Amino acid sequence: MGMKTFYYILIAIxxxxxxxGLLFLIAAMQNxxxxxxxxxSGFIGSAMAYFSFLAISRINYNSPQNLEPLIFKIAKKNGGYFSAEQIMAKLGVTEKVFTAALDHMLSKGSVVSGEDRDGTMVYRTAAVSLEVKRKCEFCGAEYNVRDSITSCPGCGGNVKMG
Known part of the structure; x- marks a missing residue:
């Protein structure tokens, strides 16, 4: 029996x-x-429910399936790279939880590899791609790839993929 099942049983209790507590509250009208x-009884039941829901919420937050999109969001802000220390600090998880999430991501192939940078392991995500922009050769203005422009609207120069 897992901890999550134990907390669900505590909620039922x-x-x-x-x-x-409600039954005795109704009976308190006579006595x-x-x-x-x-x-x-109401206080004990409420406290048990509160702490059980809190524990289930923490278990769900620390699951590798839940941490994966959060790690991707942090990696996207850093150009597709993240380190263990960075994830543990921003998400407030332990090394054991991070390792479980990383193993889950490695088994799915969503994390490409780990590199050693200045003594820190840095991982690259496969899902986060680098943004490609169109750039004017003369003025340096950037445009989206979706815009089908061949000449810069600002200066008239050639716009190339870059």
């Missing part, structure tokens, strides 16, 4: 505590002494 039991 917390629902039972909350229902007992006010039952109010304390209702409050304690």
């Amino acid at each position: 917390s629902v039972i505590f909350i229902l007992f 006010p002494d039952r109010m304390h039991v209702a409050m304690i």
Whole structure:
């Protein structure tokens, strides 16, 4: 039984505590002494549900499938490159979680390889491609590849892929 299953069972138990709390709250209309039991039962059920949902959320956040798009987003900002230290600092994950996510990405082929730069392993993503622009030879203005221009609208120079 995994930790996630354990927390789902705790949520089911917390629902039972909350229902007992509501039952004792209704019974407290006839006998006010039952109010304390209702409050304690409701508090225990609410606390168990809160911490179980919090733990499930953390487990889901740390899954390799969830971290992969977040790593790609960081890599895209850095031209397709990322390092372990950078990912761990920005996402707030441990080295074990990062290694699991990296192994998942390596097995899928979405990370090409690791290079050693200044003593730091830097990885390149295959999904992030470098942006290609059209550039004017004379004034240096850049245009999207989708724009089918052959001459620069600003200076009239030749526009080439670059």
